[in-house]
Amino acid sequence: MTALVRMRLTAFVRGGRALAPLIAALALLGVIHGGGQSPAAPAYGYSAVMLFPVxxxxAKLVLDTEPDGQRRLARLAVGARREAAAGLLAATILGLGFCVVALLVPWWPFHAISSPEPGSAEPSLAAGIALGVLAHLLAVPAAVALGALASRAVTRTVRNGLIVLVTGSVLVVVLGLSGSVAPWLVPPVMATARALSADQLPPAGTFWLLGGWTTLWCAVAFGGYGRLRRSRS
Incomplete structure (x- = not known):
């Protein structure tokens, strides 16, 4: 499975498919951080929200890079579960790489992170960075799950895949707004950003809740992805 993950990463990068999401991510980060300085926690919270659809x-591009025939051969070679897990792992690795870029860009070239003023109730700089790392780590598996559900192996056509991807990304924002009637239908990307934008650091239980919410949502989404792949292969 390790060789399969390496092959998919190599094909995605060398084939040039990595350029489009990378350019889109850098453009979004420029919009977020180019307007001036802000505390680390809210800056990174909104960064995670904006990067979620990217x-x-x-993730969808990674899973769609391999031709259908080659994917079936890989499935016969390593087994259905390992073949599916290899694609998800490759997408996760690339997503984590994007998060590293997102965490570094505010420092250079934008210098967009400000330190809290002495005596303020804002989280310390170290705490704000740690919360920013958490926000991005919570966004990655949920984004990979959405990309997987929009992949060609599940949706069969480009049109259906785009519908799933765009609709899912919009619902993450709309249903994640404060006062939403069904926030549990989407991962807590917006809820995490709100928690990081609060004037005071939320209690630790809030972040445990967000982590559990993300884990449960991703478990359902990945389970649905696995069932759909088995039924449509």
Whole structure:
């Protein structure tokens, strides 16, 4: 399975498919951080929200890079579960790489992260960075799950895949707004950004709740992805 993950990463990068999501991510980060300085926690919280659809799109591209015939051969060679897991792992690795870029860009070239003023109730700089890392780590598996559900192996056609990808990305924002009637239908990307934008650091239980919410949502999404792949292969 390790060789299969390496092959898919190599094909995605060398084939040039990595350029489009990378350019889109850098453009979004420029919009977010180019307007001036802000505390680390809210800056990174909104960065995770804005990057979510790009991460999902990248995951879909990774899973769609391999031709259908080659994917079936890989499935016969290593087994259905390992073949599916290899694609998800490759998408996750690339998503984590994007998160590293997202965490570094505010420092250079934009210098967009400000330190809290002495005596303020804002989280310390170290705490804000740690919360920013958490926000991106919560966004990656959910984005990979959405990209997987939009992949060609599940949706069969480009049109259906784009519908799933765009609709899912929009619903993550709309249903994640404060006062939403069904926020549990989407991963807590917006809820995490709101928690990081609060004037005071939320209690630790809030982040445990967000982590559990993300884990449960991703478990359902990945389970659905696995069942759909088995039924449509």
């Amino acid at each position: 991460l999902a799109w990248q």
